[in-house]
Amino acid sequence: MTGHAWLLLVTLVVAIGVLVLLINSRLRFHPFAALMLVSVGVALVAGMSTEQVAESLEEGAGGILGDVGITLAFGAMLGRLLANSGATERIARVIVDRAGTRSLPWYMAGAAFVIGIPMFFEIGLIVLLPLIFSVARRLQDSGQVKGSPYVYLATPTIAALCTLHGMVPPHPGPLIGVEGLHADLGMTILVGLICAVPTIVISGPVYGRWIAPRLAVHPDRELVAQFTGTATTGTGEATTGTGTATGGTGTATPGGEGRHGAGAGKPGGVSLGWALAAVLVPVVLMLLRTIAELALAESSPVRHVLVFVGEPVIAMFAGFLFALFALGYRSGQPAEKVRESLTDSIKSVAGILLIIAGGGAFNQVLKDTGIGKAIESAASGAHLNLLLLGWLIALVLSFSTGSATVGIVAATGILSPMAGTGGGLESSLLVVAIGAGSIGLNYVNHAGFWLVKESFGMTLGQATKSHTAIQTLVSVCGLLMALLLSVFV
Template identity: 70%
Template sequence: MTAHAWTLLIILAAAIGALVALINSRLRFHPFTALVLVSIGVGLAAGESPARITTSLEQGAGKILGNVGVTLAFGAMLGRILSDSGATDKIARLVVDRAEGRRLPWYMAAAAFVIGIPMFFEIGLIVLLPLVFSVAQRLGHTGKFNGSPYLYLAAPTIAALSTLHGMVPPHPGPLIAVQGLHAHLGLTMLVGLVCAIPTVILAGPVYGRWIAPRLAVYPDSELVAQFAYRGATSGGEGRADHAPRTQPPATGDGVVSPTRNAVPTGFAVTAVLVPVALMLLNTLAELALAKTDPLRPVLAFTGEPVIAMFAGFLVALFALGYRSGMPSEAIRASLADSLKSVAGILLIIAGGGAFNQILVDSGIGKAVQSAATGAHLNVLVLGWLVALLLSFSTGSVTVGIVAATGILAPLTATGGSLHTALLVIAIGAGSIGLNYVNHAGFWLVKESFGMTLGQATKSHTAIQTIVSVCGLAMPLLLSNLT
């Protein structure tokens, strides 16, 4: 470690402190503007010329948006079609309608796991709330469960959605890490799913069964009536105890929507799994087919994240959107609205790409590599810890992932290896932990289920932290076995 390397590490520490301060201070900088401002400051402090700093900002932001931004946009539109067409409700009810008693949390976790593949945490939770409330209400009326049935079913839902959101592509966070660390996408997905299953089980049904009898969590009755009523099926035992619906459901602006065609179960499941299947097929082709096989370039093309997500979007658009009877103008307006919700995320991703590029061009990345090598730190633990601290202090999972990726990128000389894929998962897991009052998801869960601050900490924050710890333990275990 040279004196210059130590200086660069001090600049990095100051940059992280400045980033946290700007986002959390009274100024309340948007993470995008904070990232850009800190990036410029880092470049200047490291001795970069203004022209070089400008080039780094443009290249870093443009590169990450080109690889992740378009995929994220298609993912947002896919999620909206699945929700508006009723496909997600169809999948969820298919999974849980026949479940009873002790099996309910496991089925709920399975439903959230499938729905969580293309959907962000907050969106997936909102989509699943009607199902959680209606099934919890049904369970509560049986008198056979001692505790809060709402928390009993919320725990596996939160665990599954958060695990997929942070650890498994094609979610934007893991995709950013895949791109920045040059990891193999298909391998990362396979390993991510392997790590996700035991993580969801422990943080969801297992912890949920333990915590539900210990917290008196009961949402506001009017909110339960609204969601359970909207989510109830006609004539099934999942129906809420309310008067029969006498008119079609109203849209968000109070206008009654036209009657829609029922969504075939096969179409609903296919639309969710198309992107994942295409990306995994590409991985299997690389392992099983010869390089000269004419099928390989076709599967390589369809397995690219942007193409796979676009294909899933088109399947959903025609098989679910137009087929459901939704007017074309309503579909277009809904898709446009879905893009508004991810605009802020896109900007944060761009700012993170700029920050990462500055770290590389200024030589800070190499200084981190030298320090980590000299200290003999486990790279998986280091990536997890950096993402955990940044996510907790900034209130943004995305900021945690993009900053940790930039810091750890110099340590992954073997891009595309299993170890690189495990590092992606460890960083994603770190970004999930300690989800507290500065995270939007914390308040969404707290208010939706009528929790006190203490109840939300013991349930939501604890679940997310269990996911985070297990999300680190699994990569460490797999790393030692290989």
């Protein structure tokens, strides 16, 4: 370690501190603006020329948006089509309607697992809230569950949604890790799913059965009535009606964030087969690509086709087109309504796209200034486990900035020089570990925390014991699974 290398490391530490301060201070900088400002500062302090600074920012932001931005946009539109057509509710109700009282948490985890593949955490939770509330209200009336039936069902739902959101592509966080660490996409999906299943079991149904009797959580009666499609009278009786409910982040509807289409909440309007196909098309195409690369010769025409359709942007585009025709136009909605709904879905992810762009700029500056190599040298000398290091960096930054995306993009940029050329199991495990770190310690500076707290009428302490504890348990279990699999590398 030379004196210049130590200077670069100190610069990075100060930059991260400034980033946290800008986002959390009274200035309340948007994470995108904070990332760009810190990137410029790091570049200038490290000795880059002004021309190089601009080029580095443009290359980093443009590169990551080209790799992830389009895929994320198609994913947002696919999620909206699934919600508006009633496909997600159809899947959830078919799974849950076959469950007994003791097995309900497992079925809820299964429903959230399927729905969580293409949907962000907040959107998936909003889509599932009507189902959680209606089933929990029946359980409460029957008295079959000790403690809060809402916590009993919400715990596995939250666990499954946040696990997939942080650890499994095609969610934006894991995709950022795949691109930045040059990991194989199909391998990362397989590894993420292997790590996800035991993680969801422990932090979902198992933890939920333990915590539900210890929390007296009962959402507002009118809120429950609104989400389940009924309205309360002055005596508390429920009558048929409609409405919306407000979570911590704004107005929510069963169909997704904001406005929902005419098909939302009509589980009978789409068959289970069409619903499952729309959810699984992009994931299956990505997995087929990996199988083709492993099993078929490079000269095989079938391999070329499968590799092409398995590219993330092509796979998500194919999934979107399938859902557009199978669910959007077939739902009976006017084409203009479908287009307006898709436009709204893009608006909802605009902020995430900007944060991703800022993270790409920050990552590129770390590479161009040589800070990445300095970190590699320091970590090699300290003999730190790479998976643990990535998990810790993502955990600390996600907790301190209130953004899991910031934690992932920063950790990916910092560790990418140590990941080598990528493509192997090691890189995929690192993507999972970083994603798991970004989930943990989800507290008051995260939008998801307030969405859960307000939706279920929790106190701050109850939300901490449920939502924060669930996501931290997911984070730790995800890391342990990645470390366990690394033994076999």
